[in-house]
Amino acid sequence: MRTGHETWRQCKNNAFHGxxxxxxxxxxxxxxxxxxxxxxxxxxVLSWEFLTALPKPMGESxxxxxxxxxxxxxLIVLSSLIAIPIGIFTGVYLSENTHGKFSHIIHVxxxxxQGTPSxxxxxxxxxxxxxxxxxxxxxxxxxxxxxxxxxVIIKSTEETLKRIPNTLKEAALALGAPYYRTMLQxxxxxxxxxxxxxxxxxxxxxxxESAPLLFTAFxxxxxxxxxxxxxxALPLLIFNYATSPYEDWQAYAWGSSxxxxxxxxxxxxxxxxxxxx
Amino acid sequence: xxxxxRQTIGEWIFKASLVLSGGLIVAVLGLxxxxxxxxxxxxxxxxxxxxxxxxxxxxxxxTFGAEAFVIGTLLTSLLALFISLPFSLSVSIFLGExxxxxxxxxxxxxxxxxxxxxxxxxxxxWGLFVLVPWIRTFQIWVGIPPFGIGIFTAALILALMIIPxxxxxxxxxxxxxxxxxxxxxxxxxxxxxxVLLTIVLPTARxxxxxxxxxxxxxxxxxxxxxxMVIGNSNLLPTSIFAPGNTMASVIANEFSEATNAIxxxxxxxxxxxxxxxxxxxxIIGKWIIQRTEVSHG
Numbered sequence: 001m002r003t004g005h006e007t008w009r010q011c012k013n014n015a016f017h018g019x020x021x022x023x024x025x026x027x028x029x030x031x032x033x034x035x036x037x038x039x040x041x042x043x044x045v046l047s048w049e050f051l052t053a054l055p056k057p058m059g060e061s062x063x064x065x066x067x068x069x070x071x072x073x074x075l076i077v078l079s080s081l082i083a084i085p086i087g088i089f090t091g092v093y094l095s096e097n098t099h100g101k102f103s104h105i106i107h108v109x110x111x112x113x114q115g116t117p118s119x120x121x122x123x124x125x126x127x128x129x130x131x132x133x134x135x136x137x138x139x140x141x142x143x144x145x146x147x148x149x150x151x152v153i154i155k156s157t158e159e160t161l162k163r164i165p166n167t168l169k170e171a172a173l174a175l176g177a178p179y180y181r182t183m184l185q186x187x188x189x190x191x192x193x194x195x196x197x198x199x200x201x202x203x204x205x206x207x208x209e210s211a212p213l214l215f216t217a218f219x220x221x222x223x224x225x226x227x228x229x230x231x232x233a234l235p236l237l238i239f240n241y242a243t244s245p246y247e248d249w250q251a252y253a254w255g256s257s258x259x260x261x262x263x264x265x266x267x268x269x270x271x272x273x274x275x276x277x
Numbered sequence: 278x279x280x281x282x283r284q285t286i287g288e289w290i291f292k293a294s295l296v297l298s299g300g301l302i303v304a305v306l307g308l309x310x311x312x313x314x315x316x317x318x319x320x321x322x323x324x325x326x327x328x329x330x331x332x333x334x335x336x337x338x339x340t341f342g343a344e345a346f347v348i349g350t351l352l353t354s355l356l357a358l359f360i361s362l363p364f365s366l367s368v369s370i371f372l373g374e375x376x377x378x379x380x381x382x383x384x385x386x387x388x389x390x391x392x393x394x395x396x397x398x399x400x401x402x403w404g405l406f407v408l409v410p411w412i413r414t415f416q417i418w419v420g421i422p423p424f425g426i427g428i429f430t431a432a433l434i435l436a437l438m439i440i441p442x443x444x445x446x447x448x449x450x451x452x453x454x455x456x457x458x459x460x461x462x463x464x465x466x467x468x469x470x471x472v473l474l475t476i477v478l479p480t481a482r483x484x485x486x487x488x489x490x491x492x493x494x495x496x497x498x499x500x501x502x503x504x505m506v507i508g509n510s511n512l513l514p515t516s517i518f519a520p521g522n523t524m525a526s527v528i529a530n531e532f533s534e535a536t537n538a539i540x541x542x543x544x545x546x547x548x549x550x551x552x553x554x555x556x557x558x559x560i561i562g563k564w565i566i567q568r569t570e571v572s573h574g
Contacts, residue, residue: 009468009471010468012468012470013468013469013470013471016469016470016473017375017469017470019367020367020370020371020375021367021371021375022367023363023364023366023367023368024364024367024368024371024385026364027364027368027388027389027392027440028388030392030437031388031391031392033403033407034395034399034400034403034407035391037403037406037407038399038403085298086298086301086302087298089294089295089297089298089299090295090298090299090301090302092295093295093296093298093299094299096295102296102299103299105303106299106302106303108560109302109303109305109306110302111559111560111563112306112556112559112560113302113305113306114559115491115494115495115498115555115556115558115559116309116498116552116555116556117497117498117499117500117525117551117552117555118397118498118500119498119500119525119528119529119548119551120309120313120498120548120551120552120555121309123313123528123532123544123545123548124309124312124313126532127312127313127316127545128308128312147305150302154302178285178287178288179288179291179292180285180287180288180290180291180292181287183291184291204394207396208394208395208396208397208398208399209396209397210396210397210398210501211397211500211501211525211529214529214532214533215532215533218533235396235398235501238398238399238402239398239401239402239501239505242398242401242402242405242406242505243405243505250406253402257399257402257403260396260399261395261396261399264394264395264396265391265394268390268391268394
């Protein structure tokens with residue numbers, strides 16, 4: 001027999017459950033709106049010319065964002081070249097020395113770096129590289145993005161390697177393999193998938209960043225693959241064109257947003273596919 | 278103990294590069310703090326407390342009072358936090374308690390991941406072209422000046438951006454609450470809601486607080502989306518619908534055009550404060566989370 005009080009408690013319980021689902025599900029609305037508007041305004045802009053051509057001067061139709069795509073790829077390569085080795089090595093150090101004082105300091109530094117606003121990292125890269133060299137450059141942008149990638153790579157490397165059974169390492173050492181070869185040829189390859197996941201997530205994180213590039217890579221209306229000169233990037237182009245009053249340029253911005261979103265989402269899907277279970 | 282062996286060159290190089298990489302991270306952080314401090318020093322010395330207590334920001338007359346930006350940052354971040362809280366908490370409870378596995382859980386996780394993956398500049402772009410007209414319609418309907426852009430719009434976008442971050446932390450700390458505690462309450466006849474409100478949330482309290490703190494840190498430093506929709510006005514905001522500026526957005530707007538040495542220095546001073554505040558928030562937040570992880574095994 002249910003008393004009235006119990007029914008009332010059941011009702012409250014169900015209402016609470018419904019409320020939680022409702023508030024969670026409301027978030028689909030803005031997400032759907034963002035994706036809808038980007039596809040609606042951006043998809044029809046995408047074409048072979050859009051992907052390969054350079055921006056046309058004001059008033060001429062056509063043209064594309066080939067310079068920004070090439071620039072974004074250049075920045076990703078530069079930042080990866082810097083961040084991947086340092087990130088993996090730091091991750092190996094942290095997974096091997098779990099309790100040391102130095103490990104603790106590195107952990108705090110990695111947390112701080114991850115929390116540092118991207119605009120502050122841009123300013124630091126400006127002061128360190130742009131100012132002494134006297135000009136903006138793709139290289140300085142690559143350094144800024146590398147700083148943003150590092151925490152992601154370090155954390156995933158550390159987590160992955162910590163999960164590898166110790167017996168594997170002991171077996172290799174027992175066979176007489178020196179420590180460095182054990183790590184480089186047994187442990188790191190075993191954790192390859194996990195490390196790769198971190199690298200891809202790092203790339204996904206930085207490929208949409210524009211704040212650290214404002215004062216470093218700076219932007220460039222022409223195609224450039226020289227890391228000593230300024231370079232355009234998709235997020236920078238979106239920022240500049242979105243805030244411009246010209247409809248042609250705004251269409252470029254929608255197309256670039258569409259492209260960038262597709263790129264980042266495919267990277268995230270890829271990490272899901274290769275992530276070790 | 279291992280017997281002492283003569284270390285090979287390779288061994289030595291490998292170990293040295295491990296330590297060097299780790300040291301490099303620490304050095305970069307230290308150097309960043311030092312660089313910001315030295316470059317902000319001229320402005321710190323010249324303006325002292327007036328920098329944060331006066332609100333006239335005029336590069337032409339070299340007057341730099343950043344009070345309006347500090348208030349703009351606090352206002353947008355707190356408002357965003359306030360707006361995001363019911364949603365991030367709901368998602369945390371849903372994913373951490375109601376649906377830890379299953380299709381629905383995967384769908385909501387995918388939604389959160391997608392929200393987290395959208396770049397800041399795209400949030401800003403969408404905000405500028407879609408959300409701003411909506412807000413403008415709303416403002417006309419309510420009968421206040423229809424700016425569209427402004428503190429409130431920036432806070433809405435910010436809320437959307439920090440929800441995935443807060444929800445991910447919240448889900449983890451809620452899922453970490455020991456089952457024995459929940460089972461104890463269930464066996465006494467408590468409903469799921471009663472278990473959540475009296476057992477799960479109080480137990481996860483400090484972790485949820487840390488998640489909120491960390492997402493507040495996120496909101497403070499967020500730049501591009503805010504810059505695009507906040508209206509970039511250097512005046513003290515008169516209402517939450519008025520245009521304004523945050524510390525981060527003023528840096529984004531003015532740094533590459535600043536030529537005057539004291540102007541550059543005062544912008545770097547803003548960056549220094551952002552760096553210090555977010556660093557403190559991150560250290561405290563991560564420390565609380567680590568402590569709860571240890572105590573819950």
